[in-house]
Each structure stands twice: as C-alpha cells, then as structure tokens.
Amino acid sequence: MKYKSVFDIIGPIMIGPSSSHTAGAARIGRVARNLFGREPKWAVISLYGSFAKTYKGHGTDVAIVGGLLDFDTFDERIKESLEIARKKKIRIKFQEEQAVTDHPNTAKIQLGDENGELELVGISIGGGKIEIIELNGFVLKLSGHNPAILVVHDDRFGAIASVSNVLAKHRINIGQMDVSRKEKGKMALMTIEVDQNIEDHIISEIACLPNITQVTRIVD
Secondary structure (H helix, E strand, C coil): CCCCCHHHHHCCCCCCCCHHHHHHHHHHHHHHHHHHCCCCCEEEEEEEHHHHHHCCCCCHHHHHHHHHCCCCCCCHHHHHHHHHHHHCCCEEEEEECCCCCCCCEEEEEEEEECCEEEEEEEEEEECCEEEEEEECCEEEEECCCCCEEEEEEECCCCHHHHHHHHHHHCCCCEEEEEEEECCCCCEEEEEEEECCCCCHHHHHHHHCCCCEEEEEEECC
16 A cells, blocks of 8 residues: 555645656655765756656656755755756756656666766655665665665675664664665665664664675665
8 A cells, every 4th residue: 555644645745736746756856865965966867758758847857856955845946956956066967768667757867976876766656655666776665755774785694684683672663674686695785664763873883784885874
C-alpha cells in the first residue's frame, strides 16, 4: 500500500501545479542533494516519459533544481530556482530522453563538483511520494520520506548482521531494509530506512565496523 492517509493522496504542501510533476520532482532533487552532501557545481538532468513531455509546463525543471538547492516542496524560491542556480554559477543541463522506462515520471540526475560525482534515478509515484530506484549503479528502493542510512560495504559474511546489531543496541527500529550488489563478493549497498533520525555517534560506530566502506545518512 503506497498511501497511509488521505493527505498522502491529496499531496503535500507545495509550490504547484502538480504533486507528481512538481512536489515529487523537488523531492527527487533534494534526496540527490542530501546524498551528495553539498551544493553541486553542475548537474545533468535526464527526463523520461511524462516528465520529458511536460516538464516545462508543469514546473518539473524548476522543482528538481529547487531540490538540488535544498528547497523544500513549499519553498517559494522554487519558482526562481533556475535563476538562483545561474547566479550561483551552477551549470544545469536538461535532456529529454526517448527511452521507455518502467514508470512514466522518471528522472536521472547526475551531479558533481571537483571532489566527486553522484548518479541517481528516481520516480515520482503520485501524491508527492517518490522512490529512488538506482544510486551509482546500485539498484535500491528508497522512499525519501523516512530517515535512512546507506551503507557501502564489502560483500562479506556478517556485514549486514553487524550493522543491524548496532542499530538494535541503540534501539533504532528498522522500517525497511534492502541489500544490492553488483557482483558476488565485491562491493554491496545496504539501504536501511528507520523510524527516527540516527545520531552522529551511531553513524561513526557503524563506519568503524569491519568491511564497511562508507555510511551516508538521510535525515527526515
């Protein structure tokens, strides 16, 4: 079930006109910004399906860029996000893709600066709700609506259990957990959505575990 209440169906407080094409798009952009951890210097935004056909009229372009600027769905600055990005000298490029995707409201965001890059694929599933379905080549399922941690780790016995044990010790309840790997025995990614924000010292404890390469937190 995708919706927990009537307010999920109506959609969030937002800058219009569409919860799917505007609020959802802004949230996809904001999750990308959150995962990147800082303001990017450039972004290439590839739009598919309905997003590609209507993005200018429905404000999908300004919404995604607003998200990259860390604006929430109701932030009035979203309307001026393209101009704000230009003034900040953030290079933005939109691409209308012809490929057929599983969901009509799909966006791929590639962003970066001199210190690194990130690639993310997200879909807007309606009512302002989203799912992140790919991150740097890893397949995942992330709603973007709950606190979460992404744990890059070596695909080794006990890695998942050790992270779960740390969360249990600190009474952090796991709402959803997925594990993705590109190749057996190589690098893998844990996506863990939890019921409350995770404090810095818990993140540090997980990062120090054997076979853990990187821990990234997404706050609510």
